[in-house]
Amino acid sequence: MQYLIDDKVVHPYHGAGVITDICMKDISGEMVECVIIRLSGGRAGILLPADSVNESGLRRVSSKKDIDSAMKVLATAGEELPKDWRRRIDVLKERVSSGDPLIIATAIRDVLARSSISKMNPSEKRVLNEAVIVFAGELSLVRAVTLDEAKKLIHKKVLGKKKTT
Numbered sequence: 001m002q003y004l005i006d007d008k009v010v011h012p013y014h015g016a017g018v019i020t021d022i023c024m025k026d027i028s029g030e031m032v033e034c035v036i037i038r039l040s041g042g043r044a045g046i047l048l049p050a051d052s053v054n055e056s057g058l059r060r061v062s063s064k065k066d067i068d069s070a071m072k073v074l075a076t077a078g079e080e081l082p083k084d085w086r087r088r089i090d091v092l093k094e095r096v097s098s099g100d101p102l103i104i105a106t107a108i109r110d111v112l113a114r115s116s117i118s119k120m121n122p123s124e125k126r127v128l129n130e131a132v133i134v135f136a137g138e139l140s141l142v143r144a145v146t147l148d149e150a151k152k153l154i155h156k157k158v159l160g161k162k163k164t165t
Contacts, residue, residue, distance in 0.1 A: 012057040012099030016137030040137035070101040074157040078113020092127040
């Protein structure tokens with residue numbers, strides 16, 4: 001395992017956080033080395049068995065350059081999403097679960113661009129909210145700002161307004 005306490009990391013499903021402890025835990029009567037991650041924004045943390053860290057998709061936070069590239073994507077023109085809402089949600093969820101800030105930024109950009117044409121359905125709102133939380137978490141760690149400030153930066157970039165989800 002290549003992670004240490006205080007490393008800034010991103011889990012593809014749970015988002016960004018900081019490793020707060022690497023310790024032994026009793027799991028079903030067996031002592032297992034675990035990595036404890038405090039998620040950004042005060043959300044609940046996660047506990048990963050050390051031997052499954054690589055399979056979990058956990059990675060170090062992106063570079064400032066990569067985050068800046070993702071932020072630039074937010075300001076570009078949106079691309080058309082599938083017309084069928086189920087397929088559209090699948091495409092958006094797939095982008096968010098990729099864990100890649102550049103791909104997550106396209107999900108945010110495209111769903112918000114579509115929302116200017118037609119009203120977002122509840123599923124789109126949920127996926128958008130998740131995408132913003134995951135992207136903002138990583139942005140907040142890379143730029144050393146709060147989660148709320150990161151959300152404002154995202155919305156300002158996409159909408160030109162200071163608004164949070």
